[in-house]
Amino acid sequence: xxxxxxxxxxxxxxxxxxxxxxxxxxxxxxxxxxxxxxxxxxxxxxxxxxxxxxxxxxxxxxxxxxxxxxxxxxxxxxxxxxxxxxxxxxxxxxxxxxxxxxxxxxxxxxxxxxxxxxxxxxxxxxxxxxxxxxxxxxxxxxxxxxxxxxxxxxxxxxxxxxxxxxxxxxxxxxxxxxxxxxxxxxxxxxxxxxxxxxxxxxxxxxxxxxxxxxxxxxxxxxxxxxxxxxxxxxxxxxxxxxxxxxxxxxxxxxxxxxxxxxxxxxxxxxxxxxxxxxxxxxxxxxxxxxxxxxxxxxx
Amino acid sequence: xxxxxxxxxxxxxxxxxxxxxxxxxxxxxxxxxxxxxxxxxxxxxxxxxxxxxxxxxxxxxxxxxxxxxxxxxxxxxxxxxxxxxxxxxxxxxxxxxxxxxxxxxxxxxxxxxxxxxxxxxxxxxxxxxxxxxxxxxxxxxxxxxxxxxxxxxxxxxxxxxxxxxxxxxxxxxxxxxxxxxxxxxxxxxxxxxxxxxxxxxxxxxxxxxxxxxxxxxxxxxxxxxxxxxxxxxxxxxxxxxxxxxxxxx
Numbered sequence: 001x002x003x004x005x006x007x008x009x010x011x012x013x014x015x016x017x018x019x020x021x022x023x024x025x026x027x028x029x030x031x032x033x034x035x036x037x038x039x040x041x042x043x044x045x046x047x048x049x050x051x052x053x054x055x056x057x058x059x060x061x062x063x064x065x066x067x068x069x070x071x072x073x074x075x076x077x078x079x080x081x082x083x084x085x086x087x088x089x090x091x092x093x094x095x096x097x098x099x100x101x102x103x104x105x106x107x108x109x110x111x112x113x114x115x116x117x118x119x120x121x122x123x124x125x126x127x128x129x130x131x132x133x134x135x136x137x138x139x140x141x142x143x144x145x146x147x148x149x150x151x152x153x154x155x156x157x158x159x160x161x162x163x164x165x166x167x168x169x170x171x172x173x174x175x176x177x178x179x180x181x182x183x184x185x186x187x188x189x190x191x192x193x194x195x196x197x198x199x200x201x202x203x204x205x206x207x208x209x210x211x212x213x214x215x216x217x218x219x220x221x222x223x224x225x226x227x228x229x230x231x232x233x234x235x236x237x238x239x240x241x242x243x244x245x246x247x248x249x250x251x252x253x254x255x256x257x258x259x260x261x262x263x264x265x266x267x268x269x270x271x272x273x274x275x276x277x278x279x280x281x282x283x284x285x286x287x288x289x290x291x292x293x294x295x296x297x298x299x
Numbered sequence: 300x301x302x303x304x305x306x307x308x309x310x311x312x313x314x315x316x317x318x319x320x321x322x323x324x325x326x327x328x329x330x331x332x333x334x335x336x337x338x339x340x341x342x343x344x345x346x347x348x349x350x351x352x353x354x355x356x357x358x359x360x361x362x363x364x365x366x367x368x369x370x371x372x373x374x375x376x377x378x379x380x381x382x383x384x385x386x387x388x389x390x391x392x393x394x395x396x397x398x399x400x401x402x403x404x405x406x407x408x409x410x411x412x413x414x415x416x417x418x419x420x421x422x423x424x425x426x427x428x429x430x431x432x433x434x435x436x437x438x439x440x441x442x443x444x445x446x447x448x449x450x451x452x453x454x455x456x457x458x459x460x461x462x463x464x465x466x467x468x469x470x471x472x473x474x475x476x477x478x479x480x481x482x483x484x485x486x487x488x489x490x491x492x493x494x495x496x497x498x499x500x501x502x503x504x505x506x507x508x509x510x511x512x513x514x515x516x517x518x519x520x521x522x523x524x525x526x527x528x529x530x531x532x533x534x535x536x537x538x539x540x541x542x543x544x545x546x547x548x
Contacts, residue, residue, distance in 0.1 A: 183390055187393075
């Protein structure tokens, strides 16, 4: 009896300890997220509240000269820059990534497992500074020599991001395709479909939501990448007239300027507003991914 | 008339022999039931008839399978073969698309684009699978919203839409409730007027109810094959008798 009681007490204590640890961690995480958001928002909003700059000017003006006596903080060139590099990069890496996913799962499993899969894992693990450096020393001179201009350009940014988002898109869509039940492939083959018909009419539609998730994840990665882009894009706060001209993105202007500004200045506040904008955009991406994931028929 | 003739068929998964010297023939417009304990090679066997085993790596096949006298491994194109020999699987496996698109899938991949023709084929196939009345108002809803029994009949309709000559069924009712099972059994009874049917089943009563002929498989060999009544009530082999009377399996 007493032994039983003792054992029960010990078990209860352990249960309690476990609950406390898990609960505290969860609360801590939530506090962290909220305070982070609060901090960025309070800083970012002071551009509009304290410095009296209109939201319209910030989002739609193309003049960025925050160090003048009457500072102008039009962020449109950066917003467009981020959109251009990410969207064009995804337009290349999306089809490429999905095709390689199909290749490694449906067409050549052996090659996929032995070569492509490990290669992709390595690609994911390479730090972005390495991509940036490679872009800087290989891509930029190449573009300058063969297409004209300095080489530091929108095009260089797009190509670096294409390579950086490719592994994300490939591995996430490969997982989505791999998780489809073998039965629907068999059903298609048993009806006399060829492999290509099966891929085109059964596999891709069935994996659609997973593939979409992969593409949005790639887009989010491209949007958030700072260093590698900053190293090759040229960092000029203008809207370029061609792919070969330099420009800036939201992330690149933040990393370029953050060391040069004084806390509390309009310039500094405007950078925080850009950071807030980035945060909101990544929230949007997360929401899109969740919505797309929920719509998927196969989990 | 013999629809399918199998002669001296051996099948290996790597080094493991799954089928040993199988000799069988199937009459046109009849139902052949394949019975036997799990892992005896029944499913492997029917998959040799439409060459689904081609999809599995390391499978080696010796012997001949004749469809209307033609060797399906040498003289018939695999796409053509699978059009002529349809298959219904153990687990209902509709595509994640609408009811209509599921049935129209086969005709479409075989090149039929005409909307009117497709509509006709879908309706005809769903009627033949005794599903039309239940789904005619939701042809454009997802097939995954149907019940298990309806999904399986949809898979049968999808198979019929390709206008096959032979239908292979691999334990088509094992995942279904008794009422759905009954509907499928009635369906098999009806379908045999037009098609030759081979059905794998674990359910002895089912074999007795639906089939004209029965083949008993054990460890990759056909132990006995003949008219169902004879195999059930007057088996020639002791092992068949033991299995049917429930002594093992």
